[in-house]
Amino acid sequence: MTEVIFEKVRRMAAEVLDVPLDTLTADSSADTVESWDSVQHLNLILEVEQNFGVQADLEHMDQLQSLGAIAEWVSRRSQSV
């Protein structure tokens, strides 16, 4: 399940950040991707929220720093629903 979600998150990130898909891994973050600034971080969260129908709250916004962390958060949220 998490694998599938991670793959979707990765594709969204590639489009939002405008980078090739194969450059992104679970560890990709603002530190490793040049175009990943605070604005694009917000855009990525909004993209993920819209596609998975989830809502990030304040503490999550700070924790969701890598693609892996975002995918994990989404899969936890989808399971708990």
Added chain:
Amino acid sequence: MNHWSREAVKGLIEAGSTAEARGGLESLWRQQASPALANFVLQTISQLPGPPLIPVAVTILRSFTVEPMVPFLRAEASFEGFDVQVSVGGFNAWQQEMHDPQSSLYASQPRVVFLAVQARDAAPGLWDGTDFAQGEEALSQLGSALASFRRNTDAALVIHTFEQPAEAGSGLFDAQGEGQRLAIQRFNAGLLRLAKEYSGVYLLDYDALTAGHGRIRWFDAAKWNAVRLPVAGEFLPVLGREWARYLPPLMGKTTKVVVLDLDNTLWGGVIGEDGMDGIRLSPEGPGAPYYALQAALRDLTRRGILLAVASKNNLADAVEAMDRHPHMLLRQSQFAVMRINWQDKATNLRAIAAELNVGLDALAFLDDNPIERQWIRQQLPEVRVLELGQDARGYAQLVRSVGSFEVLYLSQEDRERGTYYTQQRQRADLAQAVGTVEAYYRSLEQVIRMMPVREATLERTAQLTQKTNQFNMTTRRYTVAELAAAVATTGVWAWTVQVSDKFGDNGIVGVIITRERGRIWEIDTFLLSCRVIGRAVETVMLALVMEAGRKAGAEGIEGWFRPTKKNTPAREVYARHGFAVVTEQDGEIYWGRPLSEALMVPEWIRVEENQD
């Protein structure tokens, strides 16, 4: 196709079916706009048929996070024909930026500025109901910022109204007297008064926008607390679209004629098969979506947009439905042109544009049939084709959301445009009856009135410079603010021309602007609405300007003819009036003539000069 995907759009582009891909992209965007899809739209749209994108510099001054709306604004604007470059101001720095002539706001030379400020930030006491007087303070701050803005730039300014909170601080009591809601309403009314003091300043009713979608749903507390974003994710595209809708009217790129299909567009069913009693059109029931579309189209006619029909039908069937159906809101007389025949629709659209004297880029096309839409996109990429989709229930809403159907200013001429075209038909009938051209002119009994441009005619004058393409010597576009600045300059003379005849008043239909250069008057702008081309109005305008120049001590009059794709009707004007070529540059011709000899004005035109 009902459900579009990026892959389907990409596949069509690779297969060369770009017209179909554009329709797919527009549907996809309306179904699932998102930040990633916005990027996809911006990367894709230049490969698809449509008018070339016009670059526009936009600045958003703000008190809250607007960055996530920017991709939505840019994608929406690209569908409206604009390539928008966005600058965003600092948080709550809008006052400094507007006051400081050195600020990055003015350095970036925007054409359009949005002032996205909310009561939460600019008047917190008004927002939480603890101090209503803060509304007055905010108004006076805005007033002085506005004065600085106008001193420093001619850009258009669009100001957000303050939204009402979902709950008033004093609960039910608020509605019982001088409450918080009333104070916010007063602020917004004051904002409107302020905007009206300046040209080129407009309001965006942010309060109505949030209320329309539900104030509680619009606000996302988590995002507000985390990143100062007060708008929930699902409404980011809504705000982006609302901004984008201001661009066509501000940039003078609006639709003049909406061309409609009949069967399954203006009514449900096929008139030739189902007959008058079989087609679906009614205020309630299965005909309601078509009735709603007709109501939306009728609203467009009140903004000065003309309607036309291009439909494959038997003329008699269609006309019977239009004139006899009990629920038709749009009768035959409301259409400026009807092309009901079995010719292909691109041919009919060209004929409609020619008959109404407008360019193809002034047409929008509504047809439920995807094949017809693709055909028009392929054949006439300048035409705005609306992606109607399969469900008629969305048609009216779609028509109401199109930016190029928007106006920010309505002249008397706009309101009565439908009537003007009816009068035009009567004039054409008269021309056929009278025979020779001169006898026709005489029988028209024209009266021409030339007046200096003033406050009351500034908007209409700017509108004419924005919209006139055919009889236009230099095609210089002026915003209201730019025009106001030009008119206030010493040595600049600007006149409008009003034409009336036995069939009625055409309103203001011509503009001529000259600039003094030593002993020469140079014609900066000289244009005439297509409604009065070929009636010697231009001769009267030149004669009067030459007379004014001579009185002011000028010795010659000169002016450029700058050719465009559309202004051939203006090409020979200077030659016909005794001008000689002074110089030529890259296909542009500079004409001139001495003022020693006056121009003859045809004696069958009555001239009323009003110098105020």
